[in-house]
Amino acid sequence: MPVPVPKDDEVILEVKAAGLCGTDAHIYAGEYFGQFPLVPGHEFAGVVSSVGKSVKRFHSGDRVTADPNIACGYCTFCQESMENFCENFQAVGVTRHGAFAQYVAVPQQNVFPIDDIPFEEAAFIEPLACVVYGQKRARPPLGANVLVVGAGAIGLLHVQLARMNGAASIAVLDTAPEPLTLAKSLGATHCVENSSEGRELLGKEFPQGFHMVIDCTGIPAVVESLLPWVRSGGTLLVFGVCPQDSTIAVNPYEIFRRDLTIIGSFALKKTFPEAISLLQAGVIDVKSLISRRLTLEAVPDAVADFAAGHLKGKSLVVF
Ligand SMILES: [Zn+2]
Numbered sequence: 001m002p003v004p005v006p007k008d009d010e011v012i013l014e015v016k017a018a019g020l021c022g023t024d025a026h027i028y029a030g031e032y033f034g035q036f037p038l039v040p041g042h043e044f045a046g047v048v049s050s051v052g053k054s055v056k057r058f059h060s061g062d063r064v065t066a067d068p069n070i071a072c073g074y075c076t077f078c079q080e081s082m083e084n085f086c087e088n089f090q091a092v093g094v095t096r097h098g099a100f101a102q103y104v105a106v107p108q109q110n111v112f113p114i115d116d117i118p119f120e121e122a123a124f125i126e127p128l129a130c131v132v133y134g135q136k137r138a139r140p141p142l143g144a145n146v147l148v149v150g151a152g153a154i155g156l157l158h159v160q161l162a163r164m165n166g167a168a169s170i171a172v173l174d175t176a177p178e179p180l181t182l183a184k185s186l187g188a189t190h191c192v193e194n195s196s197e198g199r200e201l202l203g204k205e206f207p208q209g210f211h212m213v214i215d216c217t218g219i220p221a222v223v224e225s226l227l228p229w230v231r232s233g234g235t236l237l238v239f240g241v242c243p244q245d246s247t248i249a250v251n252p253y254e255i256f257r258r259d260l261t262i263i264g265s266f267a268l269k270k271t272f273p274e275a276i277s278l279l280q281a282g283v284i285d286v287k288s289l290i291s292r293r294l295t296l297e298a299v300p301d302a303v304a305d306f307a308a309g310h311l312k313g314k315s316l317v318v319f
């Protein structure tokens with residue numbers, strides 16, 4: 001890729017760390033919007049290498065990250081402060097070239113200083129901002145029992161934020177044992193293997209279910225199985241990205257009879273500042289979530305492996 005030349009309002013970042021995300025696998029599989037050819041990579045941090053004429057706030061050498069979501073500011077949804085539904089939505093690494101390259105161009109209004117947050121941790125600001133947005137959409141009540149399904153990086157961020165939001169119990173279900181051990185060290189109170197015995201055990205421990213159940217798998221069959229775990233009056237947060245054309249069967253009588261709430265959470269909306277503050281304060285552990293460091297050259301194979309379901313945890317491309 002040629003080194004991008006900044007437009008008047010653009011900042012060029014020299015990328016130092018970039019996270020590989022489930023969304024990249026969906027893009028790779030052609031299951032997401034955006035068009036090829038495309039350089040993916042929407043979770044990143046780096047150093048400003050050059051700026052456009054009208055950029056005053058940033059200078060070369062600044063340590064920064066960027067919100068990849070670019071809203072137009074003038075459509076109906078933007079005018080109503082619902083920028084994540086922008087009708088002219090663009091996103092770095094999704095609809096325009098992203099950070100799996102040495103340099104990436106971003107509009108100045110999307111750039112945030114990261115001060116002394118290490119680059120590898122700053123690459124988590126975007127996914128953390130998404131999880132912050134999800135927990136703002138469906139905040140567990142104080143003293144709640146929360147069930148997180150899927151202990152990947154996103155699930156483990158939900159565990160930590162649910163704990164901060166005042167959950168009394170946080171149960172985690174996953175099919176693999178290693179992420180469950182990690183979940184325990186990050187504040188989960190009940191870590192259960194997602195098997196019929198495991199689920200039976202969990203059912204005995206929480207006979208009335210959970211105030212909040214969060215899907216972090218993006219697997220339709222898993223989402224379909226979750227409503228019975230939601231306590232009457234409780235909430236199911238559909239956070240994982242299911243394939244666009246998937247469907248699930250739910251029992252509408254159950255939703256009616258038990259006052260259930262089903263909530264979606266798309267991307268993020270102005271939650272970069274919260275995510276940056278949380279990392280700066282050191283109250284969210286993202287370092288433990290890094291399972292693999294890749295060189296840029298290894299990215300194509302890693303994305304293919306990831307899309308095939310062979311890579312677990314968070315892979316970071318480090319430059
Ligand atoms: Zn992502």
Ligand SMILES: [Zn+2]
Pocket residue numbers: 071072073074075076077078085086087088089
């Ligand atoms: Zn808009």
